[in-house]
Amino acid sequence: MREPVFIGGPAPRGPNLEELLGLVARGDQNAFAALYDAVSGSVLGLTRSLLRDPAQAEEVTQEVLVEVWRTAARFEPARGSAMAWIMTLAHRRAVDRVRSAQSASDREERAALLNRTPAFDEVTEQVEARLEREQVRRCMQGLTELQRQSVTLAYYRGRTYREVAELLQLPLGTVKTRLRDGLIRLRDCMGVGA
């Protein structure tokens, strides 16, 4: 059967993840397979940009998706969308891995970190992600240099804001506010609701 075509209205954007997650919470493996199809590319992309190493990224992606299965019943819609919940989990797990592997050679790493282009420029290949990628790229350009660096180091590199302050040689308070201001500006630019 062909998908209905919506003229003038918003195109349907994939399955309803909250509904799928509700079914997953009741042990529905087919629903989980559909959820996997909808989110695994994003989870893998994020873990890959944080961890760099493809094998480790796949490993963490597996762990994250199994954790989604295991803890689906704990998803609280009042706390945000299913996608935000899953991506928060993926980010947390990948960052935990980054931190446990992190060496003390931060100083040498500093230049390299700052010179790297943000992850969204490097790894994206999924067609579905094009919209997000373009939006992120556009909105990132609207940030000040400090905001962009703070957001990039914290989110895409998994640094704590204290480490960010050290890397950028800025006072803690400055990084704290730049990080928040940067995210708020991105939120407004991308029109994100909770």
Next chain:
Amino acid sequence: MTRADRADLHTLTGAYSVYALSGRELLAFERHLADCEACAQEVRELRATAAKLGMATSLTPSPVLKDDVMRRIATVRQDPPRVARSEPEFSGGGAPPRRASRGRWQNFALAACLAGAVALGGVAVWQNQQASDARDTARRSEQQVARVEAVTEVLAAPDAHSRNAKLTNGATGTVVVSHALDKAAFLASGLPKPPDGRVYQLWFSDRGTMRSAGLMDTADTGTGRGTAALLSGAVGKASGVGVTVEPAGGSKAPTTDPIGLMSFPAG
């Protein structure tokens, strides 16, 4: 806390939303978050924003990955829903994900030993029963089993200590605490069903100030069987545990006299 401290904490919403807080600051912020609806709303929005940053990096996974994941979930037991709503997410969940674990059932033997050693009586018998038909139970009531698993983890902790008390409604309550895990469990036998529209709520006592540790699932009450609950939240410096009867949904602070108060054993 001064007004300036609060304002300071509020600016941490950004760092918190991208998991860039650690240690004491993370704990302080999560405490603040529990009473700051504006912060919670901002965190929700900034997390959704961060999710977009993540989605912009999407890759196409190999089909093998899906096969692996589907194979793994077929053997992984699912967790029950969260009982208490205010449970912190990161400070409590920073540990790596627990792996699927058939082996965890082995803990039951240990747990039952410990339970026996501290004279849990009926509860120990119930634990054994649970262990013996574990597989069956898993199918019947995954949530209950996951709860038992969580409690077992505390019971089986090498530093677990317990204390019994008679509750005012005639039931026997036992609190088991592991400071190493920073977790506590409450077990009761003979707990009657709470009155209509009421629930049992657990509390940590922080020097006499009660901090909610979640509601008890009352499905097993009134059946004569044992009831067990993992207290939600960290033990921290709590000196004991209280149980009260509260209106459905629970209360922010106890509204009735406790039906039981148990202080943690020293050491």
